[in-house]
Amino acid sequence: MEPELRKWHTDKRVALAIKNLKKNCFAASYAEHPRDAVELIMKMIPAGSTIALGDSLTFREIGGLRALEERGDPFLNPWEKGITREESLALRRRAFTTDFFLTGTNALTLDGKLVSVDGLGNRVAAMVFGPKKVVVVVGVNKIVKDLEEAFRRIKTIAAPLNARRHNYPEPLRPPCGDSGFCSDCVPPHRSCCNTVIIEGCSRDRERITVIIIGEDLGY
Numbered sequence: 403m404e405p406e407l408r409k410w411h412t413d414k415r416v417a418l419a420i421k422n423l424k425k426n427c428f429a430a431s432y433a434e435h436p437r438d439a440v441e442l443i444m445k446m447i448p449a450g451s452t453i454a455l456g457d458s459l460t461f462r463e464i465g466g467l468r469a470l471e472e473r474g475d476p477f478l479n480p481w482e483k484g485i486t487r488e489e490s491l492a493l494r495r496r497a498f499t500t501d502f503f504l505t506g507t508n509a510l511t512l513d514g515k516l517v518s519v520d521g522l523g524n525r526v527a528a529m530v531f532g533p534k535k536v537v538v539v540v541g542v543n544k545i546v547k548d549l550e551e552a553f554r555r556i557k558t559i560a561a562p563l564n565a566r567r568h569n570y571p572e573p574l575r576p577p578c579g580d581s582g583f584c585s586d587c588v589p590p591h592r593s594c595c596n597t598v599i600i601e602g603c604s605r606d607r608e609r610i611t612v613i614i615i616g617e618d619l620g621y
């Protein structure tokens with residue numbers, strides 16, 4: 403497809419998603435380039451704020467982790483190399499009381515809903531309640547028509563790639579991480595066991611900011 407044609411189509415989808423996110427009381431904006439998104443996020447966070455990361459490949463891909471490190475303020479990273487599982491779990495719990503929680507999602511519907519899947523549940527739980535503000539970065543590849551398409555995306559793309567990335571050992575190893583396809587497995591193998599739909603921020607308007615980025619990012 404010609405780039406201008408593709409851009410026209412993407413712009414239309416982004417505009418509709420943003421309009422509906424705002425209707426659902428999210429704060430929402432578009433950053434054409436990852437660097438613009440990172441700049442936006444860094445400006446949103448006042449100096450001295452407490453910050454935590456949810457597991458987000460998109461946030462890493464756009465250079466968010468590097469920007470936080472350069473910024474110098476301390477932040478909680480449960481995926482920091484060298485820490486024990488107990489330390490990681492403690493950081494995930496502390497994330498609930500931070501000022502900012504920075505993460506991604508697995509699908510954004512055109513009618514402005516976030517659909518996220520999580521093995522342990524700390525990421526989706528913190529998106530729903532806890533941190534004062536949540537920033538969700540999402541590539542245009544994750545914009546889907548509706549919930550049905552979102553669930554399909556999770557089973558066919560997000561969960562298998564995530565399982566592959568984490569390379570879980572037995573007995574937790576999901577079959578899709580080896581086969582590439584969902585076989586509707588059951589616990590303890592099932593990693594896509596917490597799927598959360600956030601339909602809006604009506605009880606805490608604009609608590610969640612969604613930043614759509616004009617590139618394919620994460621899964």
Ligand code: SF4
Pocket residue numbers: 556557558561562565576577578579583584585586587588591592593594
């Ligand atoms: S149900 Fe099992 S096989 Fe299917 S996507 Fe989830 S973890 Fe993978």
